[in-house]
Amino acid sequence: MVSQIDPAAIDTIIDRYQDEEGILIQVLLDVQHEYSWLPQEALKRISDRLGIAFSEVYRVASFYKAMSLTPRGYHLIRVCLGTACHVRGAPRILDKVEQALKIKAGETTQDMKFTVERVNCLGCCALGPVMVIDGEAHGNLVPAKVEEILTEYD
């Protein structure tokens, strides 16, 4: 993961908001989307440009689930643990994913291939249990299907 952040790239993102107020979270989301995580240099640049204390920027980045202060894996697996999915056995799906990749939710595999995250509802409740990998939804899961799906991603 490259940690060399080009300040100009951050500036471009900030400039899209043209002096609007209250955009810290939106800027952080855009940077997160661009780099798949929030490196320290990016937070520093945002703090300087927006005139917000560095500790405040860090605080916001540490508060929100969608923001990651550590590099994320190439593929992002989000396992839904919302109530509807829970009632249909989602915890066993998460167990199976953790077992197959040998990591716990919130962690990234050694080879940086997968990051696993728990999500608290993706809004696809009719398909429960669901997991979304790189934006693609896999529904009606049973533990036996999990490994098969994971091999589709290289």
Place this chain on the structure above:
Amino acid sequence: MARLQSSAELKDFREAILKKRDIERPCITVCSGTGCRAYASEMVSTAFEEEIKKQALENTVDIKTTGCHGFCEKGPLVVILPGEICYVQVKPTDVAQIISQTIMEGKIVDDLLYADPVTGEKAVHESEIPFYKHQTRLVFGNNSKIDPTNIDDYIILGGYSALSKALFQIAPKEIIEEVKNSGLRGRGGGGFPTGRKWEECRHAPGDIKYVIVNADEGDPGAYMDRSLLEGNPHSVLEGLIIGAYAIGSHVGYIYVREEYPLAVENVSIAINQAEEYGFLGKDILGSGFDFTIKVHRGAGAFVSGESSALMTALEGRVGEPRPKYIHTVISGIWDKPSTLNNVETWANVPLIINNGAEWYASIGTERSKGTKIFSLVGKVNNTGLVEVPMGTSLRDIIYNIGGGIPEGKKFKAVQTGGPSGGCIPESLIDSPVDFDELSALGSMMGSGGMIVMDEDTCMVDTARYFLDFLADESCGKCTPCREGIDQMLTILTHITEGEGQDGDIELLEEIAEVTRDASLCALGQTAANPVLSTIRYFRDEYEAHIAEKRCPARVCKALISYYIQPNRCKACLICLKNCPSGAIAGGKKQIHVIDQGKCIKCGICFDVCPKRFSAVEKISGRPVPLPPPIEARAIRERKPRRKR
């Protein structure tokens, strides 16, 4: 497209589009909400487009991708207008047949129709399907007729006529009276009378005021707002503009959770189109009223959906709640008067303006007016989005619309109101959906999530699940919520792991009460509900876990054991091969036996044992029978007795 500058111009424009459209021409609508997209509905629409091109039918038949239709269990859904022929679970491979039979020859494809699971009776038209038949889809119904990225579709259905009426025929004060008289109450969970909220904001001192759409929809299992924003964003925008006009606000915000990328996209497109047409921006429809809308994304925090937290997040600060002793309608975003309402609340406003408060108040119960959209999910046959008048009974929703519990299992409870709500048992299933009735039962309406649970659901585990969610989402600012939920979760976890002690229930109740009474915001204040409501209606389950170390629903891993019944096992080797920890011993014609020491309670053997054998049993609260001795494990073929 020149901006529409008056009410008359809008009317003329609407008529002009209608004239251009041939409503007799068949139109294939394919549901493209997030749910159906997960079923690959995009491939279905692409297949249609290709087939239409192939058959050179571009000038004879239209294709439209719409937002969520609501019957999510049977997606991808395809409805062919104008006849309203509804096909369910359509695959790309079905497309050619649909085109050749239904479009070209006018014949129905029987296999793709909805069939009643009990009688087998097929329904041809959307309105005949029991799921839809028993609903009153005033707010949600238009979803199946609109391409959310095309504002003209909304206009043809009468869209923005309410705005036009509000701007030119009703004074702002009267608009507020109308909303007050309609009895509309917030659809996000609080149920606060909307008209009163608007009035208080209007009277608050200051020239700068804000209106906000809360599209954070954090309750797991609820996705009504997502479907409305994705499928009919203009209905929400129209309501918002009317509200802004009535209150005197010129800037609006829509706060959408980032887990809903399609909703963010569609509402942004809708805003751009509305600006183009003159429904947003300066001098709306020539009325002199200015109004702009900004879209902000959430970033994965349930607590930021709380109104004061949301406003703090809009200010670009951490989305944590603040004390609301001074109401946010007086001091909200940047201490200015701010009116926050839920997506569904705003979407109801154009209906009220168009049809009148009296009409609206005639629907529903005495203190809960209008309709409500529920997301009916969990252990129910017809999962999906359901819109019914307030006062409809839970039984009607779960059985008549929902089609009852799958696999013939027994209903146990329905959870309403998300993590802030409670579980309602079978004995109360005839209760009407009504704000105050549900609160009296120890639950709440909440945003509309309705999760059906059957005999295989453990209520103690359910309470633990909700507290785990709340512990994860608590902002951690105040003691009772941060520490109280953590301690309640610890006790509940111990109970589900067989370490419950006498006095645990009483301790849970004590902590729950203080969390409810002393927390800073509604997250902590309602955290007690899942615990208290399950103790109230299912105390016996708690007691079984604690005193007998037994889980009646056989869910809690530490309290169950898997056992293969020797008289049912046919030694088929399937469970043996699938066991991830190699805990099953056996062979062909050797009864399989589970080594309890190696068993990790994953339940795979239970799942894979063929239904006709059903040899794997879950035992709780009693010791596992000893396995038959090795010599007795051979399955002997029963030879027929020869008659002498």
Place this chain on the structure above:
Amino acid sequence: MKGITLKIDGRELKAHEGMTILEVAQEAGIKIPTLCYHKAVSPSGSCRLCTVELVGNGKSRLVTACTYPVEQGIVVKTNSAKVKKTRKMLLELLLARCPNVTIIQQLARDYGVEKPRLKKIKDEDCILCGLCTQVCQERMGVSAINFVGRGVNRTVDFPFERIWDVCVACGACTYVCPTGHIQNEARKVAQLKRQLGIQRKCRYMLMGAVSNKLCPNNYECWRCEYEQRTEYRLGEHPVLALKLAQRQGR
């Protein structure tokens, strides 16, 4: 400003608009326990210990005195059975979190809690009151430290756990901390001591209050003439007072 009359514990008191119940009570000598309240910063209402009961119209409601703005005619009970029960449980929860913090032990004992009945006993000394972060932001204008994370895993720290230069070891955070958890002053002083030569500035030099010279007291500020004079003159923590003076242009 509008005059308001209200009742606290049966006593009729006069106040003016904009005051909180706690301010009115303190002026009248009525004791309400607090942990996260300090007159140097705005109230946050996070510890909930100052919870009091508002009664009226047959209804009762628990609110925090530090943030509730007084209204005409309200009737407040600072020590009713419900309030005592609530505070007792809050202290039990806090004691389970911080069993070895003196002030928590003392308050808990006052409310009849010797040992919490709760199952999860931690060993923290921070109660997450936020006073340190508030004084650093509101009074020092620097925000060197802040909250990090959320829920039970919430902590107070420097970003990325490094002591940045914006911290001038003013000691304000240590001064307001109710439990003695914050040790940033000592940490920063230790860091400053490691720096060499001209860069070795004390907090008063960093704030521009004293002209550039080396500290003669080896950073033991209690020996410092300047600090003693300032504290004596302004009557409160020298750095806070100094910051206020600077802001007011004195």
